[in-house]
Amino acid sequence: MADMLKKVPVREQEPKVRAANFDEVCLGYNLEEAMDEATRCLNCKNAKCVQGCPVAIDIPSFIQEVKEGNIEEAYKVIGRSSALPAICGRVCPQESQCEGRCIRGIKGEPVSIGKLERFVADYALEHDIKPVGADSLNGHKVAVIGSGPSGLTCAGDLAKKGYDVTVFEALHELGGVLVYGIPEFRLPKEKVVAKEIEKVRELGVKFETNVVIGKSTTIDQLMEEEGFEAVFIGSGAGLPMFMGIPGENANGVFSANEYLTRSNLMKAFDEDYDTPIIAGKKVAVVGGGNVAMDAARTALRLGADVHIVYRRSEAELPARVEEVHHAKEEGVIFNLLTNPKKINVDEDGNISSVTVIKMELGEPDASGRRRPVEIPGSEYDIEVDTVIMALGTSPNPLISSTTKGLETNRRKCIVADEDNGQTSKKGVFAGGDAVTGAATVILAMGAGKAGAKGIDEYLSEK
Amino acid sequence: MYKILKAEKLADKIFLMDVHAPRVAGHCQPGQFVIVKMDEKGERIPLTICDYDRGAGTVTIVVQEVGASTTKMGSLKEGDSFRDFTGPLGCPSEFVHEDIDSLKKKKMLFVAGGVGAAPVYPQVKWLREHGINADVIVGAKTKDMLILEDEMKAVSGNYYPCTDDGTYGHAGMVTAMVEELVKEGNQYDVCIAIGPMIMMKFVCLLTKKLEIPTIVSMNPIMVDGTGMCGACRLQVGEEIKFACVDGPEFDGHLVDFDQAMKRSQMYKTEEGRAMLRLQEGGTHHGGCGHCGGDE
Numbered sequence: 001m002a003d004m005l006k007k008v009p010v011r012e013q014e015p016k017v018r019a020a021n022f023d024e025v026c027l028g029y030n031l032e033e034a035m036d037e038a039t040r041c042l043n044c045k046n047a048k049c050v051q052g053c054p055v056a057i058d059i060p061s062f063i064q065e066v067k068e069g070n071i072e073e074a075y076k077v078i079g080r081s082s083a084l085p086a087i088c089g090r091v092c093p094q095e096s097q098c099e100g101r102c103i104r105g106i107k108g109e110p111v112s113i114g115k116l117e118r119f120v121a122d123y124a125l126e127h128d129i130k131p132v133g134a135d136s137l138n139g140h141k142v143a144v145i146g147s148g149p150s151g152l153t154c155a156g157d158l159a160k161k162g163y164d165v166t167v168f169e170a171l172h173e174l175g176g177v178l179v180y181g182i183p184e185f186r187l188p189k190e191k192v193v194a195k196e197i198e199k200v201r202e203l204g205v206k207f208e209t210n211v212v213i214g215k216s217t218t219i220d221q222l223m224e225e226e227g228f229e230a231v232f233i234g235s236g237a238g239l240p241m242f243m244g245i246p247g248e249n250a251n252g253v254f255s256a257n258e259y260l261t262r263s264n265l266m267k268a269f270d271e272d273y274d275t276p277i278i279a280g281k282k283v284a285v286v287g288g289g290n291v292a293m294d295a296a297r298t299a300l301r302l303g304a305d306v307h308i309v310y311r312r313s314e315a316e317l318p319a320r321v322e323e324v325h326h327a328k329e330e331g332v333i334f335n336l337l338t339n340p341k342k343i344n345v346d347e348d349g350n351i352s353s354v355t356v357i358k359m360e361l362g363e364p365d366a367s368g369r370r371r372p373v374e375i376p377g378s379e380y381d382i383e384v385d386t387v388i389m390a391l392g393t394s395p396n397p398l399i400s401s402t403t404k405g406l407e408t409n410r411r412k413c414i415v416a417d418e419d420n421g422q423t424s425k426k427g428v429f430a431g432g433d434a435v436t437g438a439a440t441v442i443l444a445m446g447a448g449k450a451g452a453k454g455i456d457e458y459l460s461e462k
Numbered sequence: 463m464y465k466i467l468k469a470e471k472l473a474d475k476i477f478l479m480d481v482h483a484p485r486v487a488g489h490c491q492p493g494q495f496v497i498v499k500m501d502e503k504g505e506r507i508p509l510t511i512c513d514y515d516r517g518a519g520t521v522t523i524v525v526q527e528v529g530a531s532t533t534k535m536g537s538l539k540e541g542d543s544f545r546d547f548t549g550p551l552g553c554p555s556e557f558v559h560e561d562i563d564s565l566k567k568k569k570m571l572f573v574a575g576g577v578g579a580a581p582v583y584p585q586v587k588w589l590r591e592h593g594i595n596a597d598v599i600v601g602a603k604t605k606d607m608l609i610l611e612d613e614m615k616a617v618s619g620n621y622y623p624c625t626d627d628g629t630y631g632h633a634g635m636v637t638a639m640v641e642e643l644v645k646e647g648n649q650y651d652v653c654i655a656i657g658p659m660i661m662m663k664f665v666c667l668l669t670k671k672l673e674i675p676t677i678v679s680m681n682p683i684m685v686d687g688t689g690m691c692g693a694c695r696l697q698v699g700e701e702i703k704f705a706c707v708d709g710p711e712f713d714g715h716l717v718d719f720d721q722a723m724k725r726s727q728m729y730k731t732e733e734g735r736a737m738l739r740l741q742e743g744g745t746h747h748g749g750c751g752h753c754g755g756d757e
Contacts, residue, residue, distance in 0.1 A: 170688050172499055172506070172546040180690075210548040212688055216485040239704065240692040249697055249721055251728045258691035266505065266685065273503045274531050275685075276729045349724035396689045398707065 005108030008037040010115050015329040019300055022184045022269055025326055026090070026115075031069070034119040038067035040104060041111050048101035049113060054446030055153075057081040059098055059113055066116055075124040078117060079131050083156035083200060084149065084445065086125055086192045089118025091182060092442045093320045125195045133203040134162035140459045143168060143228040145213045145399065148176020149441045150432030151234035152200050153448030154455075159203035161456055166228075168211040173265060176236055177433075177441070180265035181257075183294050185301070186323075189264075214398035219406075219428060229462070230427045230455045233414060234448060237433035238396025242389055243286070247343030252278065252351040256287070256295040256390035263298050280304045280386030284354050286340055287390030288312065291438075293323040295388045296332045306332045307382060311339040311359050311372040337361070337372065341379060343387055353381040392438050403428070413437055420454025421447065429454050464498075464547035467520060469540045472609040475527040476577060477536050478512065484519030486511075486549045492585040493555030493679070493711055496521065497687040499546035500538075505531045508684045508706075510581035511550065512610075521549075524580035524609070551687045552710045555585055555654075556677070562592055568651040570596040571643070571674070572618075573636050573665050575657020576603075579610050581679055582656050587617045595619030597648070599639045601657070605630035636661065637668050650674050655714060659726065663719035670715050678714035680705045682726055697721055 002008050011027040012018075018025050029037065041063040049059045058077050065074035078085045094100070094114035102110030123129075140163050144155045147169040155165045173179050178193045187193060201207065213219060213235070222228045240255030242248050259277070262268040268277035279302035285295045288310035296306045308327070310317065313336050317324055328334070337359045344353045358378035361370035395412045407415045407424035414423060414430045421429035431447025433439055468480040486496060490511050497506045513522035527533040538544075557565055570589070574582040579600050589596050598618040602608040603626045615621045623631030624639050632639055640653070653676040655665040662678040669676040682705050685691040689707035696703050697718035703709060 170548070171686060172548070180686075210546050211485060212548060212551065215550055216489060216548070239689045239707070242692070242695075242702065249695060249702070249725065251725060255692040258685055258693045261685050261691050267503075274505045278728070349721070349727075396707070398688065 002036045002040050004040060004104075007040075007109045007112040007115075008033050010112070015326075015331070018185065019330040022301055024188050025185050028122060029115055029119045031071070031119075031123075034066055034116055035069055037112050037116060038063045041067070042103055044103060048103065049098040049111075052097040052099075052101040053081075054097070054442050055081045055449055057098075057117070062120065063111065063113070063116060066120060071120055071123045072127075072129055074120045075129055076132075078120060081449075082445065083131075083153045084196050085117050086121035086196050087149070087178060087187060088442055088445070089114050089116075089121055090187050090192070091440075093440060095321050097442070121196075122192075125192070130202055131156075131199050132160070134160055136162060137164050137204075138162035140164065140230075141166070141228045142455055142459075143219075143222045143226075143231045144234060145219075145231065146170075146176055146234040146236055146432070146434075147174040147197070147207065148178060148234060148236050148432065148444065150236075150444035150448035150451070151176065151232065152197065153445040154232045154234060154431070154452045155205045156200045156203055157449055157452035158455060159200070159205045161452075163455075163459075165204070166206045166208060168213055169207065169209045170212040170235075171265065172209055174207055174209065176234075180261045181291065181294070182441075183260065183264055183298050185297065186294065212398065214402040219399065219403045223427060230429065230459055232421065232448070232451045232455060233399060233423070233428065233430035233434055234432045234444070234451070235396065235399055235434045236444075237393040237438045239394050240389065241391045241394055243340065243391065245340060245342050247345045247351070248389075250343055250345040250351050251349045252280070252385055253343060253387045253389065254278075256285070256291045256388050257393070259295050259388050260291070260298060263302070269298075269302060277302065278386060280384070282384045283307070283386040283388060284309050284335075284340075284382055284384045285388045285390055286310075287392075288317040288319060289390060289392070290319045290323055292390035293319045293327050293332075295390050297327055297330060299386070299388065300330055300332060304386070307335050307384070308332055309335045309338050309340060309354075309356060309382070311337065312369065313337055313361060316369050335382070339372065339374070340387070344381070351385055351387060353383045354387055355379055355381050393433075395434060395437065399434070411437060417454070419450055420457065421451030422454050422458075427458065429458075463543040463545060465543045466538055466540055469538060469542075472524065473607045475536065476607070476609055477525045477527075478522060479525065479538070480520045480522050481544060481547055482519055483521050483547045483549075486521050486547065487514045487516050487519045490514050490521065490550035491554030491558050492588045493558070493581070494550035494552050495581075495687075495710060496523065496547060496549035497551060497684070498523070498535075498544050498548075500531065500535055501545050504534070504545070506546075506685060506687065507531055507535070508551070508681065508687055510679070510681075511584060512580040513584055513587070521547075524577055526577045548687065551706060553708070555711055557585075558588070565589075565592070566594055569649060570594070571640070571648075571650040571653045572596055572598045573640060573653060573655040573657070573661075574598065574600045575636055575655075575661040576601070576607070577609065578657030578661070578679075579608075579614065582654070583610055583614055583617070585654065586614065590617040597643070597650075598622065599624060599636050599643075601625070601636035601639075601661070603627065635664075637664050640665065640668055640672075644672055644674075652677065654678075659719055659723050662714060662717075663723075666714040666717070666719070676714040677711050678717060679710045680712060680717065680722065681710065682722060683728065
């Protein structure tokens with residue numbers, strides 16, 4: 001029997017072993033462990049966990065099925081709300097969503113909802129349980145831009161309702177941030193991402209890669225010339241931000257997007273692939289979010305000593321708790337309350353060190369977090385050969401600048417209704433990072449669902 | 463898959479290919495580029511667009527063998543395919559959006575170096591199609607390396623070939639030719655220089671002195687080509703610009719060429735290793751002790 005106060009522990013690769021490979025860190029539950037953990041669920045009538053889930057999965061119902069060992073049934077319950085459960089079970093910040101609301105969590109640890117979701121989804125992938133699609137097409141053509149979490153969710157939901165959906169992807173692989181951003185050791189590409197996308201394809205969704213909307217064609221042309229009656233924009237976040245400090249264009253300074261894209265999408269960590277990556281011997285990653293953790297742990301696996309340089313304290317780290325924990329276990333060094341001032345460069349244009357300054361926390365700022373303030377005279381140098389900037393992104397203007405009548409806000413994000421994704425342009429809906437700025441996979445999926453609902457309502461009334 | 467309908471060798475290590483890519487052919491404009499990926503494990507390589515046929519849905523690209531990936535690409539034949547072919551990327555040349563009548567009043571000078579003749583050609587051709595004759599200087603190391611000569615002659619106003627070794631046309635660098643033309647009394651309103659970074663740098667130093675506004679087309683290292691990675695960033699005046707979405711064409715008098723050239727050297731050792739692996743295969747791992755290939 002499970003300890004009612006504690007989660008059934010999940011098996012992981014040993015930190016020392018995994019710090020030198022790109023295999024998945026968390027090994028997940030087996031059937032016995034999952035059924036055991038499921039007994040901890042109180043099956044609350046007014047379940048708080050469901051309210052914490054951006055796509056409102058009926059969590060108690062699926063866990064009750066797991067408890068009975070009916071995994072296929074459990075998968076169907078999840079499938080009603082989520083198109084990508086194997087992915088969400090791995091990358092959602094459960095501690096601030098479903099698990100954060102769990103009644104069990106008041107006295108002990110919450111039910112391990114994320115790990116249970118992952119178990120059910122992996123079981124479905126292994127046993128090739130197919131999602132249930134529409135019986136026939138309803139004759140409406142919809143275009144989805146971007147094959148990341150919001151686009152895939154939107155496409156899957158619309159296909160289930162009988163829409164003829166085509167997804168346009170700018171890169172050569174499908175998956176968006178799931179393939180270029182999140183590393184293999186956190187989210188396996190072939191075993192999980194490709195298979196989840198295959199399930200969306202099985203629902204009847206068509207995919208076209210290498211189409212950069214705004215360049216290869218435009219939204220107006222898709223609607224006027226190719227017969228798409230509605231469009232969902234899920235094009236994601238865009239241009240990486242830099243600090244604007246001296247030395248930032250030196251050889252060896254990368255955006256986290258570039259570093260991760262080389263390793264994840266282009267598979268530079270694998271000798272068989274042609275794309276090079278400069279692993280670095282001593283690496284400083286600037287930032288404290290999930291992307292910073294991913295970059296740090298990738299550099300570590302490529303053989304570097306890695307420092308996270310973050311200007312606030314540990315309590316403010318925006319990354320998932322599990323990622324910070326894993327990074328520490330693997331040997332990433334955290335230089336907290338520290339901020340880069342300049343990057344020092346040798347005569348060949350390579351980095352020799354980074355000058356940082358110590359910070360202290362002052363009054364809370366607009367985000368509610370205490371504002372970091374420089375401590376005068378506390379500068380010192382960290383000797384590094386590589387600096388990775390993980391500071392977030394600003395929206396890519398490719399679509400907004402080429403679509404007539406599409407409104408953007410002050411931050412250049414597309415303006416869209418939160419409930420149905422409707423933009424300022426008729427028939428055009430949007431969601432995910434293109435609307436909110438950089439956020440999480442599950443929030444993007446929530447926006448994809450809302451967009452699908454909005455498009456369904458729009459085309460049903462048409 | 464994107465089928466190669468024609469493959470032709472233009473000069474040593476320089477190849478021309480017509481690729482079937484209707485979406486790119488339907489939308490591309492002078493000044494833009496594509497990214498191609500040969501196979502599953504290949505790199506994403508940015509290449510300039512040399513010509514396009516909207517009706518046939520084809521795009522003409524010119525490839526110069528410089529690293530492992532482009533050398534592999536040079537071995538492709540008619541009937542082979544690229545796994546991926548994305549574009550058109552980047553912004554079209556500025557003149558595409560200009561008023562034709564005011565454009566007709568301008569005297570334009572193009573300076574192409576080496577394979578830079580490939581991206582210059584569609585610009586000069588576009589101008590000719592709109593009733594504008596631009597002067598074109600094309601430089602090459604030697605006569606055999608001069609590419610697209612007949613095509614360029616057919617669309618340009620005055621055509622000035624130059625070779626470094628004097629085997630054809632004017633002997634000497636393209637910069638000397640620019641200077642000579644200006645000395646002869648030609649007045650140019652704008653110069654467009656495309657070629658190796660070192661050539662563009664020296665053309666810009668000269669045209670700054672001559673007070674001729676100059677546009678250059680930058681070809682830094684890129685990964686995605688859609689603004690996502692920032693690998694292609696350049697210092698242009700006070701600003702940092704991304705060549706893939708803000709360019710590739712910039713005001714040449716503002717570009718920091720020295721920094722751009724250093725940045726383009728970033729992967730040289732890595733590229734060198736890949737090249738050796740390709741040329742020498744398994745025998746390379748004999749151990750020179752320097753490149754780490756035998757580790």
